[in-house]
Amino acid sequence: MSTFAPAPPEPLPADLFDPAMLPNPVPIRLGDKWAWFVLRCLEPGPRRFSELRVPLHWVTPKVLTATLRSLERDGLLTRTVFEENPPRVLYELTPLGRSMFGPMDAVCAWAAENLEPLLAARAARAEEIGPESV
């Protein structure tokens, strides 16, 4: 193993990373707690707010609204208000939002293959290393 990874010849430069990406390393909403779920819910087609609340019933409306707003701000979905009574609002993925399923599927494929050893390692070394702090 170590023969395949000799000591790195070069020290790492201090400016290896662009300071612009420091606030959030991945500029996509990968760290967002609910964005993945929302995107998956919209994959088959547009949905209204109350439809989304069914599979996301453990999310409060405020948080769901905030998640939808941030996804809208990033151009990943559109929000269409129908001026009716009762009101109706449709959320629909944009092509940009739909393009996110590519990397998302890659992550899911990785998880499907490697999640088991990861969780095993986590459980095994939980007390050995200590409880999680991050």
Next chain:
Amino acid sequence: MSTFAPAPPEPLPADLFDPAMLPNPVPIRLGDKWAWFVLRCLEPGPRRFSELRVPLHWVTPKVLTATLRSLERDGLLTRTVFEENPPRVLYELTPLGRSMFGPMDAVCAWAAENLEPLLAARAARAEEIGPESV
């Protein structure tokens, strides 16, 4: 556009998502603020703590330690202590950790292609939709 995405025929089931994955939807350290940077730093080969601090000089040692510990707990890297004076500690990626570059590269490729429209949309709709809340 909308002709390609007809109204979804089925309502979304209430148990669409596994409750086990609710605490963190992505079980990997994708949401971790610094994990990506650390993994990239270790890609060429093993590094010691102080070497990692050079490109990650905007991370406090406490946080860097916590990040490394969580990655170690998950089996993505190993931590080797050399009982010398002065002490020396080597961090090295495991095959499992190295396998994460696959999905990471997929995400980076997506960002390389689509980041510009995303940031443009974010900037354009910032005041129109409102400041970010999530």
Next chain:
DNA sequence: CCGGATCCACCTGGATACTG
């Protein structure tokens, strides 16, 4: 040299109640 300990500010996310 490699962190641990302590304290703290902020921000995400949540509970509850209420409205156009």
Next chain:
DNA sequence: CAGTATCCAGGTGGATCCGG
């Protein structure tokens, strides 16, 4: 129906100092 308003709790990330 589709949210908003308000308040609040927990946790992450950070600053600073200290130890082996």
